[in-house]
Amino acid sequence: MARGRIADRLTFGPARRRRQMLRRLRELDRLDAAAGASNPWADLPPAPGPYAGSSRRAGAGRPLSEVERRERRRRRSVAVLTALVVLGISGLYLHDEYGLTLSRDGVSGFGRLGPLPDPGDGGAHAFAQTDQGQPVTYSPCRPLEVVVNRGLEPPGTDGLVEEAVARVAEATGLQMTVVGGTDEPPSDDRELRQPVRYGAGWAPVLVAWTTPEVIPGLAGDVVGLGGSAAVSESGIGLRRYVTGTAWLDAPALADLAAEPQGRALVRAVIMHELGHVVGLDHVDDRRELMYAENGGAIDFGPGDLEGLARLGTGPCR
Ligand SMILES: [Zn+2]
Incomplete structure:
Protein backbone atom coordinates (compact mmCIF):
# COMPACT_ATOMS: atom_id res chain seq x y z
CA MET A 1 0.00 0.00 0.00
CA GLY A 109 26.94 -1.12 21.07
CA PHE A 110 27.48 0.80 17.85
CA GLY A 111 26.25 -0.86 14.70
CA ARG A 112 23.52 -3.05 13.41
CA LEU A 113 21.57 -5.37 15.68
CA GLY A 114 21.11 -8.32 13.34
CA PRO A 115 23.45 -10.26 11.04
CA LEU A 116 24.21 -8.94 7.56
CA PRO A 117 21.64 -10.35 5.11
CA ASP A 118 22.59 -12.50 2.11
CA PRO A 119 21.43 -10.72 -1.08
CA GLY A 120 21.64 -13.96 -3.13
CA ASP A 121 21.93 -13.92 -6.92
CA GLY A 122 19.61 -10.97 -7.32
CA GLY A 123 16.70 -10.14 -9.56
CA ALA A 124 13.86 -7.73 -10.09
CA HIS A 125 12.92 -5.59 -7.13
CA ALA A 126 11.59 -2.09 -6.52
CA PHE A 127 11.44 0.21 -3.54
CA ALA A 128 8.28 1.81 -2.19
CA GLN A 129 10.07 5.11 -1.46
CA THR A 130 13.47 6.52 -2.29
CA ASP A 131 15.24 9.60 -0.98
CA GLN A 132 18.16 11.18 -2.84
CA GLY A 133 18.50 8.02 -4.93
CA GLN A 134 18.63 5.64 -1.96
CA PRO A 135 15.80 3.40 -0.74
CA VAL A 136 14.04 4.64 2.38
CA THR A 137 14.68 2.02 5.09
CA TYR A 138 14.20 1.23 8.74
CA SER A 139 17.35 1.67 10.81
CA PRO A 140 19.16 -1.66 11.18
CA CYS A 141 20.40 -0.36 14.55
CA ARG A 142 16.99 -0.28 16.18
CA PRO A 143 14.70 -3.17 17.04
CA LEU A 144 11.67 -3.33 14.74
CA GLU A 145 8.81 -4.35 17.01
CA VAL A 146 5.57 -5.82 15.69
CA VAL A 147 2.26 -6.15 17.54
CA VAL A 148 -0.68 -8.23 16.24
CA ASN A 149 -4.41 -7.62 16.57
CA ARG A 150 -5.70 -11.21 16.53
CA GLY A 151 -9.35 -10.35 17.16
CA LEU A 152 -10.44 -11.78 13.79
CA GLU A 153 -7.60 -14.29 13.23
CA PRO A 154 -9.07 -17.11 11.10
CA PRO A 155 -8.93 -20.71 12.34
CA GLY A 156 -5.86 -22.58 11.14
CA THR A 157 -3.65 -19.51 10.75
CA ASP A 158 -2.15 -19.40 14.23
CA GLY A 159 1.59 -18.68 14.25
CA LEU A 160 1.69 -17.57 10.59
CA VAL A 161 2.34 -13.89 11.40
CA GLU A 162 5.28 -14.93 13.60
CA GLU A 163 6.65 -17.19 10.83
CA ALA A 164 6.31 -14.45 8.20
CA VAL A 165 7.98 -11.89 10.46
CA ALA A 166 10.84 -14.32 11.10
CA ARG A 167 11.31 -14.84 7.34
CA VAL A 168 11.44 -11.08 6.68
CA ALA A 169 13.84 -10.64 9.62
CA GLU A 170 16.09 -13.31 8.11
CA ALA A 171 15.99 -11.82 4.62
CA THR A 172 16.64 -8.24 5.80
CA GLY A 173 18.86 -8.86 8.81
CA LEU A 174 16.62 -6.42 10.69
CA GLN A 175 15.91 -7.31 14.30
CA MET A 176 12.20 -7.68 13.61
CA THR A 177 10.09 -9.58 16.15
CA VAL A 178 6.49 -9.98 17.27
CA VAL A 179 6.47 -8.54 20.78
CA GLY A 180 2.84 -9.25 21.62
CA GLY A 181 -0.85 -8.83 20.93
CA THR A 182 -2.81 -5.60 20.90
CA ASP A 183 -6.41 -4.46 20.80
CA GLU A 184 -5.49 -1.35 18.78
CA PRO A 185 -8.16 -1.16 16.08
CA PRO A 186 -6.88 -1.03 12.48
CA SER A 187 -7.29 2.43 10.94
CA ASP A 188 -6.05 4.12 7.79
CA ASP A 189 -5.54 7.22 9.92
CA ARG A 190 -3.21 5.66 12.48
CA GLU A 191 -1.25 7.84 14.90
CA LEU A 192 2.50 7.25 14.56
CA ARG A 193 3.03 7.87 18.26
CA GLN A 194 0.64 6.44 20.84
CA PRO A 195 2.21 7.10 24.23
CA VAL A 196 -0.79 5.92 26.27
CA ARG A 197 -0.93 2.55 24.52
CA TYR A 198 2.73 1.91 23.73
CA GLY A 199 4.80 4.39 25.75
CA ALA A 200 7.23 6.97 24.43
CA GLY A 201 8.70 6.75 20.93
CA TRP A 202 7.20 5.56 17.68
CA ALA A 203 4.35 3.08 17.81
CA PRO A 204 5.26 -0.50 16.85
CA VAL A 205 4.34 -1.98 13.46
CA LEU A 206 0.72 -3.14 13.64
CA VAL A 207 -0.42 -6.32 11.88
CA ALA A 208 -4.20 -6.68 12.10
CA TRP A 209 -6.71 -9.26 10.92
CA THR A 210 -9.61 -7.15 9.73
CA THR A 211 -12.35 -6.80 7.11
CA PRO A 212 -13.12 -4.67 4.04
CA GLU A 213 -15.85 -3.00 6.12
CA VAL A 214 -13.18 -1.59 8.45
CA ILE A 215 -10.46 -1.06 5.81
CA PRO A 216 -12.17 -0.17 2.50
CA GLY A 217 -8.90 -0.77 0.58
CA LEU A 218 -9.44 -4.50 1.15
CA ALA A 219 -12.61 -4.52 -0.97
CA GLY A 220 -12.76 -6.75 -4.05
CA ASP A 221 -9.86 -9.13 -4.72
CA VAL A 222 -7.40 -7.38 -2.39
CA VAL A 223 -6.46 -9.70 0.49
CA GLY A 224 -3.85 -7.52 2.20
CA LEU A 225 -2.33 -4.05 2.42
CA GLY A 226 1.01 -3.03 3.84
CA GLY A 227 3.23 0.01 4.13
CA SER A 228 5.24 2.25 6.41
CA ALA A 229 5.52 5.93 7.27
CA ALA A 230 8.80 7.75 6.74
CA VAL A 231 9.98 10.86 8.56
CA SER A 232 13.02 13.08 8.51
CA GLU A 233 13.50 14.07 12.12
CA SER A 234 16.11 16.68 11.40
CA GLY A 235 14.16 18.25 8.57
CA ILE A 236 17.23 18.03 6.34
CA GLY A 237 18.47 14.43 6.59
CA LEU A 238 17.29 11.37 4.72
CA ARG A 239 13.89 10.04 5.64
CA ARG A 240 13.62 6.74 7.45
CA TYR A 241 10.70 4.47 8.24
CA VAL A 242 9.51 4.66 11.81
CA THR A 243 6.40 2.47 11.91
CA GLY A 244 4.00 0.71 9.58
CA THR A 245 0.89 -1.41 9.20
CA ALA A 246 -0.21 -4.63 7.51
CA TRP A 247 -3.94 -5.24 7.13
CA LEU A 248 -5.03 -8.83 6.47
CA ASP A 249 -8.49 -9.57 5.03
CA ALA A 250 -9.68 -12.15 7.56
CA PRO A 251 -12.73 -13.55 5.69
CA ALA A 252 -10.83 -13.91 2.38
CA LEU A 253 -7.77 -15.46 4.03
CA ALA A 254 -9.97 -17.83 6.06
CA ASP A 255 -11.16 -19.23 2.70
CA LEU A 256 -7.57 -19.44 1.41
CA ALA A 257 -6.41 -21.16 4.61
CA ALA A 258 -8.98 -23.91 4.03
CA GLU A 259 -7.47 -24.81 0.63
CA PRO A 260 -4.69 -27.38 0.12
CA GLN A 261 -1.36 -25.74 1.11
CA GLY A 262 -3.54 -23.03 2.64
CA ARG A 263 -1.20 -22.20 5.52
CA ALA A 264 1.77 -21.69 3.17
CA LEU A 265 -0.33 -19.48 0.90
CA VAL A 266 -1.62 -17.33 3.76
CA ARG A 267 1.90 -17.04 5.14
CA ALA A 268 3.05 -15.87 1.68
CA VAL A 269 0.35 -13.17 1.68
CA ILE A 270 1.58 -11.94 5.08
CA MET A 271 5.21 -12.00 3.83
CA HIS A 272 4.16 -9.94 0.77
CA GLU A 273 2.55 -7.32 3.02
CA LEU A 274 5.55 -7.27 5.37
CA GLY A 275 7.69 -6.81 2.24
CA HIS A 276 5.76 -3.58 1.68
CA VAL A 277 6.19 -2.68 5.36
CA VAL A 278 10.00 -2.85 5.17
CA GLY A 279 10.01 -0.91 1.88
CA LEU A 280 9.47 -3.11 -1.20
CA ASP A 281 7.17 -2.13 -4.04
CA HIS A 282 5.56 -4.43 -6.60
CA VAL A 283 7.57 -5.76 -9.55
CA ASP A 284 6.33 -6.91 -12.93
CA ASP A 285 7.87 -10.39 -12.63
CA ARG A 286 5.69 -13.39 -11.75
CA ARG A 287 8.63 -15.25 -10.17
CA GLU A 288 8.77 -12.73 -7.35
CA LEU A 289 6.52 -12.70 -4.29
CA MET A 290 6.26 -8.91 -4.74
CA TYR A 291 4.34 -9.45 -7.98
CA ALA A 292 0.97 -7.77 -7.41
CA GLU A 293 -1.02 -10.99 -7.73
CA ASN A 294 -0.11 -14.19 -5.98
CA GLY A 295 -0.09 -17.08 -8.45
CA GLY A 296 0.89 -19.68 -5.88
CA ALA A 297 4.37 -18.50 -4.78
CA ILE A 298 5.05 -19.38 -1.17
CA ASP A 299 8.47 -17.77 -0.60
CA PHE A 300 10.46 -14.74 -1.66
CA GLY A 301 12.06 -14.89 -5.11
CA PRO A 302 15.64 -13.88 -5.99
CA GLY A 303 14.72 -10.25 -6.70
CA ASP A 304 12.69 -9.98 -3.49
CA LEU A 305 15.68 -11.28 -1.52
CA GLU A 306 18.11 -8.81 -3.10
CA GLY A 307 15.70 -5.94 -2.39
CA LEU A 308 15.12 -7.08 1.19
CA ALA A 309 18.87 -7.36 1.78
CA ARG A 310 19.33 -3.78 0.56
CA LEU A 311 16.48 -2.60 2.79
CA GLY A 312 18.19 -4.24 5.74
CA THR A 313 21.47 -2.42 5.21
CA GLY A 314 20.33 1.18 5.34
CA PRO A 315 22.08 3.75 7.52
CA CYS A 316 22.09 3.47 11.32
CA ARG A 317 19.83 6.22 12.58
ZN1 LIG B 1 1.29 -5.69 -2.69
Whole structure:
Protein backbone atom coordinates (compact mmCIF):
# COMPACT_ATOMS: atom_id res chain seq x y z
CA MET A 1 0.00 0.00 0.00
CA ALA A 2 1.40 3.36 -0.92
CA ARG A 3 0.86 5.46 2.15
CA GLY A 4 1.07 9.22 2.11
CA ARG A 5 4.43 10.65 2.96
CA ILE A 6 4.58 12.05 6.43
CA ALA A 7 7.54 14.30 5.83
CA ASP A 8 9.43 16.62 8.10
CA ARG A 9 6.77 17.00 10.74
CA LEU A 10 9.39 16.97 13.48
CA THR A 11 11.88 19.77 13.43
CA PHE A 12 13.65 19.27 16.75
CA GLY A 13 15.97 16.75 15.11
CA PRO A 14 19.44 15.28 15.48
CA ALA A 15 21.34 18.15 13.82
CA ARG A 16 19.83 20.74 16.09
CA ARG A 17 20.27 18.55 19.15
CA ARG A 18 23.90 17.92 18.17
CA ARG A 19 24.53 21.67 17.94
CA GLN A 20 22.95 22.21 21.34
CA MET A 21 25.07 19.44 22.81
CA LEU A 22 28.26 20.96 21.39
CA ARG A 23 27.22 24.29 22.82
CA ARG A 24 26.75 22.72 26.24
CA LEU A 25 30.13 21.04 25.98
CA ARG A 26 31.74 24.36 25.09
CA GLU A 27 30.06 25.96 28.09
CA LEU A 28 31.48 23.19 30.21
CA ASP A 29 34.97 23.96 28.88
CA ARG A 30 34.53 27.56 29.84
CA LEU A 31 33.35 26.61 33.32
CA ASP A 32 36.40 24.39 33.71
CA ALA A 33 38.69 27.23 32.75
CA ALA A 34 36.90 29.60 35.11
CA ALA A 35 37.20 27.14 37.99
CA GLY A 36 40.90 26.62 37.28
CA ALA A 37 40.35 22.86 37.26
CA SER A 38 41.96 20.66 34.61
CA ASN A 39 38.89 18.40 34.71
CA PRO A 40 35.55 18.40 36.50
CA TRP A 41 36.52 15.38 38.59
CA ALA A 42 39.44 17.25 40.23
CA ASP A 43 37.70 17.23 43.61
CA LEU A 44 37.79 13.43 43.82
CA PRO A 45 40.25 12.26 46.49
CA PRO A 46 43.74 11.65 45.03
CA ALA A 47 44.73 8.07 44.40
CA PRO A 48 47.05 6.62 47.06
CA GLY A 49 50.64 6.12 45.93
CA PRO A 50 53.82 8.05 45.35
CA TYR A 51 52.01 10.81 43.47
CA ALA A 52 49.24 11.29 46.03
CA GLY A 53 48.71 14.92 46.81
CA SER A 54 50.64 16.11 43.79
CA SER A 55 50.72 19.86 43.39
CA ARG A 56 49.34 20.13 39.85
CA ARG A 57 46.31 22.05 41.03
CA ALA A 58 46.38 25.72 40.21
CA GLY A 59 47.48 27.89 43.11
CA ALA A 60 48.91 24.98 45.08
CA GLY A 61 52.10 26.89 45.87
CA ARG A 62 50.35 29.48 48.04
CA PRO A 63 48.16 28.89 51.08
CA LEU A 64 44.52 29.68 50.27
CA SER A 65 42.35 31.84 52.42
CA GLU A 66 39.15 30.28 53.74
CA VAL A 67 37.10 32.52 51.38
CA GLU A 68 39.17 31.46 48.36
CA ARG A 69 38.80 27.80 49.33
CA ARG A 70 35.03 28.10 49.66
CA GLU A 71 34.77 29.90 46.31
CA ARG A 72 36.91 27.26 44.61
CA ARG A 73 34.79 24.45 46.06
CA ARG A 74 31.62 26.17 44.86
CA ARG A 75 32.95 26.57 41.31
CA ARG A 76 34.02 22.94 41.16
CA SER A 77 30.62 21.76 42.35
CA VAL A 78 29.05 23.76 39.53
CA ALA A 79 31.47 22.20 37.03
CA VAL A 80 30.82 18.67 38.30
CA LEU A 81 27.06 19.15 38.22
CA THR A 82 27.24 20.59 34.69
CA ALA A 83 29.37 17.66 33.54
CA LEU A 84 26.87 15.17 34.99
CA VAL A 85 23.99 16.95 33.27
CA VAL A 86 25.84 17.01 29.94
CA LEU A 87 26.78 13.34 30.20
CA GLY A 88 23.18 12.51 31.07
CA ILE A 89 21.78 14.47 28.15
CA SER A 90 24.32 13.17 25.65
CA GLY A 91 23.79 9.62 26.91
CA LEU A 92 20.05 9.91 26.39
CA TYR A 93 20.63 11.53 23.02
CA LEU A 94 22.97 8.79 21.81
CA HIS A 95 20.66 6.09 23.08
CA ASP A 96 17.63 7.66 21.46
CA GLU A 97 19.20 8.46 18.13
CA TYR A 98 21.59 5.59 17.52
CA GLY A 99 20.76 2.84 19.99
CA LEU A 100 24.10 3.49 21.64
CA THR A 101 24.89 3.30 25.31
CA LEU A 102 27.16 5.85 26.94
CA SER A 103 28.90 4.45 30.00
CA ARG A 104 32.04 5.22 31.98
CA ASP A 105 33.90 3.00 29.52
CA GLY A 106 32.79 5.12 26.57
CA VAL A 107 30.34 4.49 23.75
CA SER A 108 29.43 0.86 23.12
CA GLY A 109 26.94 -1.12 21.07
CA PHE A 110 27.48 0.80 17.85
CA GLY A 111 26.25 -0.86 14.70
CA ARG A 112 23.52 -3.05 13.41
CA LEU A 113 21.57 -5.37 15.68
CA GLY A 114 21.11 -8.32 13.34
CA PRO A 115 23.45 -10.26 11.04
CA LEU A 116 24.21 -8.94 7.56
CA PRO A 117 21.64 -10.35 5.11
CA ASP A 118 22.59 -12.50 2.11
CA PRO A 119 21.43 -10.72 -1.08
CA GLY A 120 21.64 -13.96 -3.13
CA ASP A 121 21.93 -13.92 -6.92
CA GLY A 122 19.61 -10.97 -7.32
CA GLY A 123 16.70 -10.14 -9.56
CA ALA A 124 13.86 -7.73 -10.09
CA HIS A 125 12.92 -5.59 -7.13
CA ALA A 126 11.59 -2.09 -6.52
CA PHE A 127 11.44 0.21 -3.54
CA ALA A 128 8.28 1.81 -2.19
CA GLN A 129 10.07 5.11 -1.46
CA THR A 130 13.47 6.52 -2.29
CA ASP A 131 15.24 9.60 -0.98
CA GLN A 132 18.16 11.18 -2.84
CA GLY A 133 18.50 8.02 -4.93
CA GLN A 134 18.63 5.64 -1.96
CA PRO A 135 15.80 3.40 -0.74
CA VAL A 136 14.04 4.64 2.38
CA THR A 137 14.68 2.02 5.09
CA TYR A 138 14.20 1.23 8.74
CA SER A 139 17.35 1.67 10.81
CA PRO A 140 19.16 -1.66 11.18
CA CYS A 141 20.40 -0.36 14.55
CA ARG A 142 16.99 -0.28 16.18
CA PRO A 143 14.70 -3.17 17.04
CA LEU A 144 11.67 -3.33 14.74
CA GLU A 145 8.81 -4.35 17.01
CA VAL A 146 5.57 -5.82 15.69
CA VAL A 147 2.26 -6.15 17.54
CA VAL A 148 -0.68 -8.23 16.24
CA ASN A 149 -4.41 -7.62 16.57
CA ARG A 150 -5.70 -11.21 16.53
CA GLY A 151 -9.35 -10.35 17.16
CA LEU A 152 -10.44 -11.78 13.79
CA GLU A 153 -7.60 -14.29 13.23
CA PRO A 154 -9.07 -17.11 11.10
CA PRO A 155 -8.93 -20.71 12.34
CA GLY A 156 -5.86 -22.58 11.14
CA THR A 157 -3.65 -19.51 10.75
CA ASP A 158 -2.15 -19.40 14.23
CA GLY A 159 1.59 -18.68 14.25
CA LEU A 160 1.69 -17.57 10.59
CA VAL A 161 2.34 -13.89 11.40
CA GLU A 162 5.28 -14.93 13.60
CA GLU A 163 6.65 -17.19 10.83
CA ALA A 164 6.31 -14.45 8.20
CA VAL A 165 7.98 -11.89 10.46
CA ALA A 166 10.84 -14.32 11.10
CA ARG A 167 11.31 -14.84 7.34
CA VAL A 168 11.44 -11.08 6.68
CA ALA A 169 13.84 -10.64 9.62
CA GLU A 170 16.09 -13.31 8.11
CA ALA A 171 15.99 -11.82 4.62
CA THR A 172 16.64 -8.24 5.80
CA GLY A 173 18.86 -8.86 8.81
CA LEU A 174 16.62 -6.42 10.69
CA GLN A 175 15.91 -7.31 14.30
CA MET A 176 12.20 -7.68 13.61
CA THR A 177 10.09 -9.58 16.15
CA VAL A 178 6.49 -9.98 17.27
CA VAL A 179 6.47 -8.54 20.78
CA GLY A 180 2.84 -9.25 21.62
CA GLY A 181 -0.85 -8.83 20.93
CA THR A 182 -2.81 -5.60 20.90
CA ASP A 183 -6.41 -4.46 20.80
CA GLU A 184 -5.49 -1.35 18.78
CA PRO A 185 -8.16 -1.16 16.08
CA PRO A 186 -6.88 -1.03 12.48
CA SER A 187 -7.29 2.43 10.94
CA ASP A 188 -6.05 4.12 7.79
CA ASP A 189 -5.54 7.22 9.92
CA ARG A 190 -3.21 5.66 12.48
CA GLU A 191 -1.25 7.84 14.90
CA LEU A 192 2.50 7.25 14.56
CA ARG A 193 3.03 7.87 18.26
CA GLN A 194 0.64 6.44 20.84
CA PRO A 195 2.21 7.10 24.23
CA VAL A 196 -0.79 5.92 26.27
CA ARG A 197 -0.93 2.55 24.52
CA TYR A 198 2.73 1.91 23.73
CA GLY A 199 4.80 4.39 25.75
CA ALA A 200 7.23 6.97 24.43
CA GLY A 201 8.70 6.75 20.93
CA TRP A 202 7.20 5.56 17.68
CA ALA A 203 4.35 3.08 17.81
CA PRO A 204 5.26 -0.50 16.85
CA VAL A 205 4.34 -1.98 13.46
CA LEU A 206 0.72 -3.14 13.64
CA VAL A 207 -0.42 -6.32 11.88
CA ALA A 208 -4.20 -6.68 12.10
CA TRP A 209 -6.71 -9.26 10.92
CA THR A 210 -9.61 -7.15 9.73
CA THR A 211 -12.35 -6.80 7.11
CA PRO A 212 -13.12 -4.67 4.04
CA GLU A 213 -15.85 -3.00 6.12
CA VAL A 214 -13.18 -1.59 8.45
CA ILE A 215 -10.46 -1.06 5.81
CA PRO A 216 -12.17 -0.17 2.50
CA GLY A 217 -8.90 -0.77 0.58
CA LEU A 218 -9.44 -4.50 1.15
CA ALA A 219 -12.61 -4.52 -0.97
CA GLY A 220 -12.76 -6.75 -4.05
CA ASP A 221 -9.86 -9.13 -4.72
CA VAL A 222 -7.40 -7.38 -2.39
CA VAL A 223 -6.46 -9.70 0.49
CA GLY A 224 -3.85 -7.52 2.20
CA LEU A 225 -2.33 -4.05 2.42
CA GLY A 226 1.01 -3.03 3.84
CA GLY A 227 3.23 0.01 4.13
CA SER A 228 5.24 2.25 6.41
CA ALA A 229 5.52 5.93 7.27
CA ALA A 230 8.80 7.75 6.74
CA VAL A 231 9.98 10.86 8.56
CA SER A 232 13.02 13.08 8.51
CA GLU A 233 13.50 14.07 12.12
CA SER A 234 16.11 16.68 11.40
CA GLY A 235 14.16 18.25 8.57
CA ILE A 236 17.23 18.03 6.34
CA GLY A 237 18.47 14.43 6.59
CA LEU A 238 17.29 11.37 4.72
CA ARG A 239 13.89 10.04 5.64
CA ARG A 240 13.62 6.74 7.45
CA TYR A 241 10.70 4.47 8.24
CA VAL A 242 9.51 4.66 11.81
CA THR A 243 6.40 2.47 11.91
CA GLY A 244 4.00 0.71 9.58
CA THR A 245 0.89 -1.41 9.20
CA ALA A 246 -0.21 -4.63 7.51
CA TRP A 247 -3.94 -5.24 7.13
CA LEU A 248 -5.03 -8.83 6.47
CA ASP A 249 -8.49 -9.57 5.03
CA ALA A 250 -9.68 -12.15 7.56
CA PRO A 251 -12.73 -13.55 5.69
CA ALA A 252 -10.83 -13.91 2.38
CA LEU A 253 -7.77 -15.46 4.03
CA ALA A 254 -9.97 -17.83 6.06
CA ASP A 255 -11.16 -19.23 2.70
CA LEU A 256 -7.57 -19.44 1.41
CA ALA A 257 -6.41 -21.16 4.61
CA ALA A 258 -8.98 -23.91 4.03
CA GLU A 259 -7.47 -24.81 0.63
CA PRO A 260 -4.69 -27.38 0.12
CA GLN A 261 -1.36 -25.74 1.11
CA GLY A 262 -3.54 -23.03 2.64
CA ARG A 263 -1.20 -22.20 5.52
CA ALA A 264 1.77 -21.69 3.17
CA LEU A 265 -0.33 -19.48 0.90
CA VAL A 266 -1.62 -17.33 3.76
CA ARG A 267 1.90 -17.04 5.14
CA ALA A 268 3.05 -15.87 1.68
CA VAL A 269 0.35 -13.17 1.68
CA ILE A 270 1.58 -11.94 5.08
CA MET A 271 5.21 -12.00 3.83
CA HIS A 272 4.16 -9.94 0.77
CA GLU A 273 2.55 -7.32 3.02
CA LEU A 274 5.55 -7.27 5.37
CA GLY A 275 7.69 -6.81 2.24
CA HIS A 276 5.76 -3.58 1.68
CA VAL A 277 6.19 -2.68 5.36
CA VAL A 278 10.00 -2.85 5.17
CA GLY A 279 10.01 -0.91 1.88
CA LEU A 280 9.47 -3.11 -1.20
CA ASP A 281 7.17 -2.13 -4.04
CA HIS A 282 5.56 -4.43 -6.60
CA VAL A 283 7.57 -5.76 -9.55
CA ASP A 284 6.33 -6.91 -12.93
CA ASP A 285 7.87 -10.39 -12.63
CA ARG A 286 5.69 -13.39 -11.75
CA ARG A 287 8.63 -15.25 -10.17
CA GLU A 288 8.77 -12.73 -7.35
CA LEU A 289 6.52 -12.70 -4.29
CA MET A 290 6.26 -8.91 -4.74
CA TYR A 291 4.34 -9.45 -7.98
CA ALA A 292 0.97 -7.77 -7.41
CA GLU A 293 -1.02 -10.99 -7.73
CA ASN A 294 -0.11 -14.19 -5.98
CA GLY A 295 -0.09 -17.08 -8.45
CA GLY A 296 0.89 -19.68 -5.88
CA ALA A 297 4.37 -18.50 -4.78
CA ILE A 298 5.05 -19.38 -1.17
CA ASP A 299 8.47 -17.77 -0.60
CA PHE A 300 10.46 -14.74 -1.66
CA GLY A 301 12.06 -14.89 -5.11
CA PRO A 302 15.64 -13.88 -5.99
CA GLY A 303 14.72 -10.25 -6.70
CA ASP A 304 12.69 -9.98 -3.49
CA LEU A 305 15.68 -11.28 -1.52
CA GLU A 306 18.11 -8.81 -3.10
CA GLY A 307 15.70 -5.94 -2.39
CA LEU A 308 15.12 -7.08 1.19
CA ALA A 309 18.87 -7.36 1.78
CA ARG A 310 19.33 -3.78 0.56
CA LEU A 311 16.48 -2.60 2.79
CA GLY A 312 18.19 -4.24 5.74
CA THR A 313 21.47 -2.42 5.21
CA GLY A 314 20.33 1.18 5.34
CA PRO A 315 22.08 3.75 7.52
CA CYS A 316 22.09 3.47 11.32
CA ARG A 317 19.83 6.22 12.58
ZN1 LIG B 1 1.29 -5.69 -2.69
